Amino acid sequence: MKKNALKKLLRHHDPYDHTGTDQWFTEALTANAAHHATHCASYEDILKQFECDLSTIQTVEDIAQIPPLPTVYFKRHQMHSAPLKKMVIKATSSGTTSGKKSMIGMRYKDLYNGFKMIWKLFKYHKLWSLKRVNYFIFGYEPTKHVDLVNMKSANGFTYVAPAKKRIYAMRWDNASGGFKVDLDTMKEGLIKAAKQRHPIRTIGFPAYTYFLLKAMQEEGIALQMPKGSLVTIGGGWKEFYTEAVDKQAFYDLVKQVLGIEEKNIIEFFGAVEHPVVMPDCEYHRIHVPVYSRVIIRDPETLEPLPKKAVGIINFLSPMNQTTPLTSVMTDDLGILHEGCECGLKAPWLEIIGRVGMKDIATCAQGAETLLNKTR
Amino acid sequence: MILYQGIIEENSQLKTRLASLKDDCYETLNHAHPLETDWVIQACNQLTQKIIAKQFDHIIQPLLTQYDIPEAHFKHYLKMFSQEALEQKVAFELNPQSMKTTTDETHERKLYPLGILFHIAAGNIDVLPAYSVIEGLLAGNINILKLPTGDQGVSVTLLNALIQIEPRLKPYIYVFDVPSTDQETLLQFSKIADAIVVWGGDDAVKAARVMATANTKIIDWGHKLSFAYASLDASDTDLKALAQNIFSTNQLLCSSAQGIYVDTRDYAELDRFAERFFNIMKGMHADYQPVPLGIRSQHTLELYYEQIIQKDTQKTIFKHREFSVVACRDQRLEPSLLFRNVWVKTLPKEAIINTLKPHKNHLQTASILASKDSYHSYQELLIKAGVVRIKAPNEMSYTHTNESHDGMLPLRLYTRIVDCVVPRNDLNHKK
Secondary structure, eight states, X not given: OHHHHHHHHHHOSXXXXXXXXXXXXXXXXXHHHHHHHHHOHHHHHHHHHTTOOGGGOOSGGGGXXXXXXXXXXXXXXXXXXXXXXXXXXXXXXXXXXTOOOOEEEEOHHHHHHHHHHHHHXXXXXXXXXXXXXXXXXXXXXXXXXXXXXXXXXXXXXXXXXXXXXXXXXXXXXXXXXXXXXXXHHHHHHHHHHTTSSSOXXXXXXXXXXXXXXXXXXXXXXXXXXXXXXXXXXXXXXXXXXHHTOOHHHHHHHHHHXXXXXXXXXXXXXXXXXXXXXXXXXXXXXXXXXXXXXXXXXXTTTOOBOOTTOOEEEEEEOSOOSSSOOSEEEEEEEEEEEOOOTTOOOSOEXXXXXXXXXXXXXXXXXXXXXXXXXXX | OEEETTEEEXXXXXXXXXXXXXXXXXXXXXXXXXXXHHXXXXXXXXXXXXXXXXXXXXXXHHHHHHTTOOHHHHHHHHHTTSXXXXXXXXXXXXXXXXXXXXXXXXXXXXXXXXXEEEEEOOSSSTTHHHHHHHHHHHTTOEEEEEOOTTOOSHHHHHHHHHHHHOGGGGGGEEEXXXXXXXXXXXXXXXXXXSEEEEEESHHHXXXXXXXXXXXXXEEEEEOOEEEEEEOTTOOHHHHHHHHHHHHHHTTOSTTSEEEEEESOSOHHHHHHHHHHHHXXXXXXXXXXXXXXXXXXXXXXXXXXXXXXXXXXXXXXXXEOSSOEEEEOSSOOOOOOOSSSEEEEEEOOGGGHHHHHGGGTTTEEEEEEESOHHHHHHHHHHHHHHTOOEEEOGGGTTOOOTTOOBTTBOHHHHTEEEEEEEOOHHXXXXXX
């Protein structure tokens, strides 16, 4: 029965119906943990070390018992439930300030399940389209030289609507053997696209998108992109935690320079260590889809916290059968909220910032300051 | 912000000022009245009085809060800039008596400033850049200061206040807010300077070495590591005093104890010692301001990771919400996780030199927590290994007036000894 739980989860019509999927999720998650424990000795050891008995996990309330692995573990250890040669994707994260990268593997069936998840989610957010679009990718041009998960997801995304053209911000330069940032070509491309009838879609790191649009604004450029154009951003706002760029300022900038309305700006939240894509809603809130559950843990004791409390974000998901990403503890602090004007019942996640930040003095104060900043 | 001969300007003036910097420095050497130490001392003394009179509270109070510096400590440090203390410092470090030649009267020996110093300041404490310049001034030098990234303007305010008090300091102070990545500008500064005074970690020191031309000196105040050395019978009083240093400095200073070496080979004894220290910390933590949440979260994750890999490392972890003590199985001298996370390692007396000597020039303060009988033998070994300060546990980060800096006398390093033959006529005249 448990084996079918993931299938049922993926088949469920509403990708945000937690209540209706809690039981399947729990079963799929324990089955995923059991799969990794069978195929990966070090994962089995960790379950034993934390005295985690999977058979006692019966309801969604129990899933916190599965010991979360901190992202730093994936950065310092390779951990897989399948031989490397069987993996179709061996993705690394783009690295953190420490410069260390996680190595995450995926097999064909993970990709297939991922596709089913994306199908449901993109359908919900009305992202599929048959109209040809011009893609502007604020990310890396695909190349055999480098293996980055951002590159793969950005490139994969250019098939969501058929591509007329793809322009990359970071292009491989054979002469230097590295990537070169080429925002001028992007700028010229955008100016040209505004005069055409095909909608555009921009994809990629918000930082690069922001810098280009800011430069265009300073040059006095104000375009009107064709109807149906979308700005999608992913790769996190982490570059902005220190820059303190207000999200609203970004939305206003997009409207001013590209003539694209705020409701057509979609942010995707994701992490290489967490195999679930999370598009934001029209109120720019990251609702947790059914393929994932989020536990906010006490920053000192790691015990699960109630809603609205600031803590360390723990993602749980049964979506990867190659690397034990069953329960992953991120380096981010966040808050889980309930209730949103968009009508979705699924809880939404607010990202506060990386651990190690000095300016969060207390839970309450930190949340308040940062909430004020983002509003 | 730029401070150029007493004028505060926007960074946009950088190019213009860079173009004239060398000529202006040389002009000072050519025509200005040589900088007299007394001008600097009097100006510092007056500035100190103003700070005591709370005229600078708008910049000082936020600093004290940010770094959790008790008022009493601050007053102690402030005293170091009083006329009396600075006169003592100059007399001690530049001691004119020591320059007297005893052999004959045909030569005179005197100390002169190196000339032009280029200070690359570190960002860990906001007043440090100004302090570095003051030392440069006391030795009579022209000072070019590169502010650390993220500087809040405290240094420019203080140095400008000095100039307001003593305008003759104007041609001796140049402050620039140049990022570390602007190598070209930094190279220009170093070409002008006789010496680069660099504060910061190994990377900053290495970068300065690369930047320096063959005829530019490097004077480095690099990062140092400090620790405690304890015998198993260390007293509770000593351990409490050490905990006080750890809580009050958050282990952020070069002189803060990062961990404790214990004179034992026995891991069970080490664990018992670690637990004892953990319990002592537990009894004291409530007296100190809590560590920021973001930092605590980071430690929770690091210690959780340590817990996961515990079967490989065999470390024993004692964790509290606010602090931790980890008994390790290696002997490596390393920074702690900072903010009240202490490592405890075995280091039998016989292994002190072999373990610590490889960390040459990185060692700074040690406190010894042991009975009188063994204290001196520990001290001798630690000094041979390279330690430059032995302090009481609660005074590890306390600096006395006239103390050396990392075992050196800065004013001496900022000066040169000049031997001059006394012209024959003068000699005849003397006779």
